[in-house]
Amino acid sequence: MRLVILGPPGSGKGTRANITGRITGHPVITTGAMLREAVAAGTEYGKIADGYMKKGELVRDDVVIGIVEERLRKPDVRAGFILDGFPRSVNQARALDRILNKVGDVLDLVLYVTAKPETILSRLSLRRSCPKCGAIYHLKDMPPKVEGVCDECGSPLTQRDDDREEIILHRLEVYEQQTFPILERYERLGKVREISGELEIDEIEAEVKRVLKGI
Numbered sequence: 001m002r003l004v005i006l007g008p009p010g011s012g013k014g015t016r017a018n019i020t021g022r023i024t025g026h027p028v029i030t031t032g033a034m035l036r037e038a039v040a041a042g043t044e045y046g047k048i049a050d051g052y053m054k055k056g057e058l059v060r061d062d063v064v065i066g067i068v069e070e071r072l073r074k075p076d077v078r079a080g081f082i083l084d085g086f087p088r089s090v091n092q093a094r095a096l097d098r099i100l101n102k103v104g105d106v107l108d109l110v111l112y113v114t115a116k117p118e119t120i121l122s123r124l125s126l127r128r129s130c131p132k133c134g135a136i137y138h139l140k141d142m143p144p145k146v147e148g149v150c151d152e153c154g155s156p157l158t159q160r161d162d163d164r165e166e167i168i169l170h171r172l173e174v175y176e177q178q179t180f181p182i183l184e185r186y187e188r189l190g191k192v193r194e195i196s197g198e199l200e201i202d203e204i205e206a207e208v209k210r211v212l213k214g215i
């Protein structure tokens with residue numbers, strides 16, 4: 001099964017992608033996390049990506065497409081994959097078609113995660129994460145047991161540079177202008193299924209299963 005998870009920043013794409021990965025057994029490919037790793041490792045791609053990410057802009061298509069194409073060549077995705085955060089522009093959607101066409105594959109489904117603007121703003125501004133193990137917290141809804149410390153590995157929690165208010169607002173604009181239009185393309189192909197970004201964590205699995213059963 002080849003899936004794309006699409007939705008605005010802070011809609012809960014990552015949580016749904018991970019749960020879908022667990023249900024299907026397919027690898028989850030998260031471009032945001034891959035780019036953050038490249039930045040931290042100081043690779044060529046990372047150096048280019050850093051400037052765009054800090055400003056809340058989309059990283060240049062050629063860089064992101066290059067990273068995804070390389071990842072999709074690995075053998076573990078032959079049976080299927082879940083793309084979390086890609087494609088995010090019409091150009092990227094075309095590139096994905098081209099990459100899949102080359103090996104005779106097609107995309108099965110696009111899960112479109114929706115959430116209210118106030119949910120999104122609260123999620124992003126109160127989000128804290130562990131730079132070491134990647135665990136994610138929400139200061140109000142899912143705080144760590146000890147303030148500022150990761151439950152999983154004990155490292156100090158941090159706020160992502162791009163989770164500051166003015167950058168959040170810009171990321172939402174970028175989503176509306178550059179990412180939202182690709183939904184139309186997938187809708188025309190009948191591939192889009194809407195999934196709520198508002199559910200409690202223990203309700204998400206049933207919702208994902210219900211949507212996947214329909215294909």
Ligand code: ADP
Nearest residue numbers: 009010031032053056057058059064085086088
């Ligand atoms: P969110 O969905 O909350 O914005 P992500 O971790 O998915 O968070 O993305 C963080 C940043 O990484 C984006 O603002 C953008 O700069 C970059 N990024 C991630 N995926 C892509 C992509 N497919 N194309 C371009 N830039 C991307």
